[in-house]
Amino acid sequence: MAQVEATTERVVAADPDKVFDTLADYSGTRANLLPAHFSEYEVREGGDGEGTLVHWKLQATSKRVRDCLLEVTEPTDGELVEKDRNSSMVTVWRVTPAGEGKARVVVTSTWKGAGGIGGFFERTFAPKGLARIYDEILGKLATEVEK
Numbered sequence: 746m747a748q749v750e751a752t753t754e755r756v757v758a759a760d761p762d763k764v765f766d767t768l769a770d771y772s773g774t775r776a777n778l779l780p781a782h783f784s785e786y787e788v789r790e791g792g793d794g795e796g797t798l799v800h801w802k803l804q805a806t807s808k809r810v811r812d813c814l815l816e817v818t819e820p821t822d823g824e825l826v827e828k829d830r831n832s833s834m835v836t837v838w839r840v841t842p843a844g845e846g847k848a849r850v851v852v853t854s855t856w857k858g859a860g861g862i863g864g865f866f867e868r869t870f871a872p873k874g875l876a877r878i879y880d881e882i883l884g885k886l887a888t889e890v891e892k
Contacts, residue, residue: 747857751875754851755883759890761848765823765840767890768850769794774889780881795819799827805874833857850886852879 757764767774772792779786784802791797797817804810813834815827825838834856843849854875 748855749857750853750855751873751879752851752853753876753879753883754849755880755887756843756847756849757883757887757890758847759887760846761823761840761842764848764850764886764890765825767886768838768840769797769817769819769825771797771799771817775799778882778885778889780878780885782878789814791817794825803878805878850883852883854879 767778769775770793772788776786779801782804784804785800787800789798789800795818797815799815799817801813801815802810803813811829811834812831814830815836816830818826818828820826823840827836827838829835834854836852836854839849839851839853841849841851
């Protein structure tokens with residue numbers, strides 16, 4: 746099994762603290778940022794960054810649905826880490842300054858991929874598909890914070 750990684754980034758015209766707070770607001774704004782690929786969104790504990798436990802289903806393709814139960818931590822300033830209890834997937838959201846009144850948001854997901862031919866296709870196509878989903882989230886984030 747090989748490590749699979751998907752990364753997407755965007756610069757948004759908003760203060761980094763505002764961007765981070767919006768991403769960390771699982772009990773409020775975060776649900777509104779998710780595209781149609783996500784369903785059954787539910788905050789089970791916490792709701793604001795560190796200590797949050799959130800559930801959703803992610804349908805990346807017509808045949809692939811992940812049932813995710815994510816523990817959220819904030820190991821460093823400007824970083825949210827979502828570790829899925831149901832798989833090896835870890836998603837890291839990093840928000841850093843990108844000039845006057847701007848923030849760079851980088852989202853990276855990693856997981857242990859399948860072996861064999863299925864793993865080859867997963868390593869080839871899954872990062873691109875997940876990157877498109879994250880790009881949609883980042884677009885909605887930009888719309889939200891640039892108001």
